[in-house]
Amino acid sequence: MDLPIPQQSPRHVDATAGEPIVELVDVHLHLASAGGEVNILRGLDLTVTAGETIGVVGPSGSGKSTMMMVIAGLERPTSGSVRVAGNDLPQLDENALALFRRRSIGIVFQAFHLVPTMTAIENVAIPLEFARIADAFEKAKKSLETVGLGDRLPHYPSQLSGGEQQRVAIARAFATKPALLLADEPTGNLDGETGEQVINILFERAERYGTTLLLITHDAAIARRCSRVVQLRDGRIATGPITSNQTTSL
Numbered sequence: 742m743d744l745p746i747p748q749q750s751p752r753h754v755d756a757t758a759g760e761p762i763v764e765l766v767d768v769h770l771h772l773a774s775a776g777g778e779v780n781i782l783r784g785l786d787l788t789v790t791a792g793e794t795i796g797v798v799g800p801s802g803s804g805k806s807t808m809m810m811v812i813a814g815l816e817r818p819t820s821g822s823v824r825v826a827g828n829d830l831p832q833l834d835e836n837a838l839a840l841f842r843r844r845s846i847g848i849v850f851q852a853f854h855l856v857p858t859m860t861a862i863e864n865v866a867i868p869l870e871f872a873r874i875a876d877a878f879e880k881a882k883k884s885l886e887t888v889g890l891g892d893r894l895p896h897y898p899s900q901l902s903g904g905e906q907q908r909v910a911i912a913r914a915f916a917t918k919p920a921l922l923l924a925d926e927p928t929g930n931l932d933g934e935t936g937e938q939v940i941n942i943l944f945e946r947a948e949r950y951g952t953t954l955l956l957i958t959h960d961a962a963i964a965r966r967c968s969r970v971v972q973l974r975d976g977r978i979a980t981g982p983i984t985s986n987q988t989t990s991l
């Protein structure tokens with residue numbers, strides 16, 4: 742069944758360098774909880790230009806992951822404007838949001854989020870099949886080869902090291918050549934050396950495809966590799982210099 746309702750279908754734009762790919766204006770996200778309302782995002786403004794690598798730092802609980810979920814269309818803001826890759830996200834219904842994510846966004850999480858019952862190649866190929874992309878297994882194989890896992894295709898996540906699992910997740914995230922790659926503390930579960938290898942692959946892939954990279958990190962050395970760094974505090978972008986206690990040094 743071909744889904745999208747015409748006026749709600751996501752636009753698939755090839756991001757043009759220099760144009761905004763993410764525009765958040767006065768974004769608020771409030772959630773009801775047992776202890777009363779929690780204000781997670783409180784007037785967040787952020788513009789990301791296509792082709793940038795942007796580092797996002799800030800204390801734990803400042804709203805970094807929530808901001809990423811809003812940009813990915815996985816959380817709906819309570820109010821405010823969210824434009825990503827030419828789409829007005831609050832206007833899209835669930836089907837259109839799912840299509841938007843498949844076509845325009847790649848996500849890498851701290852905890853890898855691979856499907857444990859699928860092999861490495863299946864973890865990369867099955868989402869491509871969902872996105873109705875031709876030659877899914879051939880493309881998945883190529884994507885895994887580019888992250889140095891060409892010899893690990895039939896292996897399950899439990900048979901792979903943490904660094905290898907994160908490389909599978911990177912291969913999966915880049916397999917659709919997304920305009921925007923979101924990474925939430927992708928080295929948080931890895932030792933320093935393995936984390937550096939993973940970050941090198943992430944930057945190399947982003948540069949190869951001209952992908953805009955939004956990278957949440959606690960690591961000052963990783964943040965410094967980005968073309969720009971923003972700091973969140975209390976659910977909005979903090980102005981002023983990046984303070985040293987927001988990140989840890991290697």
Ligand SMILES: Nc1ncnc2c1ncn2[C@@H]1O[C@H](COP(=O)(O)OP(=O)(O)O)[C@@H](O)[C@H]1O
Nearest residue numbers: 772774779781800801802803804805806807808
């Ligand atoms: N589903 C939820 N319900 C209630 N509070 C939440 C929920 N998700 C996140 N929060 C709260 O929102 C704040 C921001 O969380 P998060 O975006 O995960 O921060 P960060 O990634 O910067 O550590 C935290 O105080 C967290 O406890």
Ligand SMILES: [Mg+2]
Nearest residue numbers: 805806807925
């Ligand atoms: Mg977080």
